Structures are given as structure tokens and as C-alpha cells.
Amino acid sequence: MVERESPKSQLDRHVSLTYRWVDVVQAYIATTKPKIQIMLLFTAATAMIVAHHGFPRWSLFINTLLGLALATGGSASINMWFDRDIDAVMQRTSKRPIPLGRVPAHHVLILGLLLIVGSFVYLNLAVNPLTAGLALGGAFYYAVIYTMWLKRRTPQNIVIGGGAGAFPPLVGWAGVTGHLGLAAIIMFAIIFLWTPPHFWALALYKNEDYTKAGIPMMPVVKGARKTKIQSVVYAVLLIIASVLLAWTGQVGLVYAAVAGVVGIIFLGFVLRSYFEPDASMVWAKRTFLCSLIYLPVVFVMMMLNMR
Structure with missing residues (x-):
């Protein structure tokens, strides 16, 4: 005779599964470097407000920042995927999701690519092609030029690669005006x-x-x-x-x-x-x-x- 699971055991199992899913979602969000994104989006928002000489319409403001967040988050995820070996060595980065084994590395790469493609499509449809192109350019700059090429090859990595973090004002300005x-x-x-x-x-x-x-x-x-x-x-x-x-x-x-x-x-x-x-x-x-x-x-x- 099979013993039935008690209501308390069922509840404990459901709670455990819920916590596990919450932890996984939090881990994937962490790969997009949300703390850094706050500053990036803030500089883009500032550029939009200055370019418009005031607050632009809400739909344009939100669409531009959302599309930019997808691009910056995607490039950050690809950065974490590529740098997983050195992140595990450095004390400052050893607690990131991939070194801790909270998420599979190839899943983070897929997430990054999907976010960047989603950003390009979304900004093209909701804002304008220039904004979409600049967001894509910034993502490529950070994920490929800085992360994969410069970071491990030259002491000028930060000097040249610093351009990646400077793209958001361009994105914000183009979002409002359609030009630079x-x-x-x-x-x-x-x-x-x-x-x-x-x-x-x-x-x-x-x-x-x-x-x-x-x-x-x-x-x-x-x-x-x-x-x-x-x-x-x-x-x-x-x-x-x-x-x-x-x-x-x-x-x-x-x-x-x-x-x-x-x-x-x-x-x-x-x-x-x-x-x-x-x-x-x-x-x-x-x-x-x-x-x-x-x-x-x-x-x-x-x-x-x-x-």
C-alpha cells in the first residue's frame, strides 16, 4: 500500500520548489548587472530630458529605457558568460551566479543574445532605427570589443573599452530627437x-x-x-x-x-x-x-x- 503524502509535506515541497524558482530567476537577473544598469539608464534618461528641454512623453521615455535595458542587460550577461573563468578566481566576482553554479553558463549566453536581439527589434518598432542601432552598437562594443578582445590583451582595455558605458546618452538623445x-x-x-x-x-x-x-x-x-x-x-x-x-x-x-x-x-x-x-x-x-x-x-x- 502506497503511503499518501501528508498536507504538510506537500506544502513544504511546494514552498521548496517556489524558493528554488525564485533563486533561479534572481540568478538570471543578476547576470544582467542590474546595479550598473541603474547608472546607465540614468544617464540615458538625463540625455532625453535635456534633449527635449523637459520631460518627454511617457510612452517614448519608457520604451527607450526599456529597449536600452534589454541591450545593456544582454551584453552584461554575455560578459559574465565569457568571463566565468576569471570571475571564479577573483574575490570581487567569485560570488556571481555562474561561478557559484546557480545557472548554467550556456543558458546565460542564450539569455544575453535573446535580450540584445529583443532590444534591437523592440527599439526599431517602438522608437526609431537610430536608437536601435546605437543600443546594438553599445552592446556589441561591451560584449565583443571590450570583453572578448580588449580586456585580456591590453592595459588600455578600460580606456578604449570605456566607450561602451558612454553609449546610453547617445541612445537617449536619439530616442527623443531622432538624431545626434x-x-x-x-x-x-x-x-x-x-x-x-x-x-x-x-x-x-x-x-x-x-x-x-x-x-x-x-x-x-x-x-x-x-x-x-x-x-x-x-x-x-x-x-x-x-x-x-x-x-x-x-x-x-x-x-x-x-x-x-x-x-x-x-x-x-x-x-x-x-x-x-x-x-x-x-x-x-x-x-x-x-x-x-x-x-x-x-x-x-x-x-x-x-x-
């Missing part, structure tokens, strides 16, 4: 120039991680001193680019003043890191944290003082 303007290109330049000192500061205080994984980051290949010198150069260029945005007439002088001040503060952190002994990375970590504050402040000011 000088202001959008300068927004691209701001993120492009911000990227090296931001990631090099991270690489300086996580140097052992990158060395262990064999990634030729600038501090690993050229040393801390040369990395800090180049960070200073990019921080100076960043101030110039951010203030130059006011020259386009899209934002006002209050923005320019605030962007100049926070840029000088960021430069101060970079310079302080330069004079720090190589064995101590306290100011490198502080520079990294400062960079996380700098970019939102600049882009918020674009919206607050747009013309």
Missing part, C-alpha cells in the same frame, strides 16, 4: 573620460585580484605610479569636457560652475592618491568612491539647469 547633437557627444565624452580614473582607482586597491586573474589592468602592467599619472590627465580632461557642455546652450552656467567644482574635487582625490605611498591604497579607494558620487551629481545638474 553636439551635447549628446559631449555627454558621451564625459562618461568616456570618467571611466579610466574610476576603474583604475578600483584596480589600484584590488590589484591582487586582477594580478591573480591575469588581467592586464594598468596598475598590474605599468605600476601604480604611471597609472596615477594617467588618471590625473583624464581627470583634467574630464573637467574641461564637463564644463564645455554649457557652451552648447543646452545647460546653463550654474551647471558649469557645479560641474567645475565637483570636477576639481575629484581631481583633488586623484592627486591625493598620486602622493600616497604605493603600499597604501586608502586614497585609491576614496577616489573610487568619489567617482561614484561625481557622475550622478554632474548629470543631475544637467537636468536642474537645462535651457
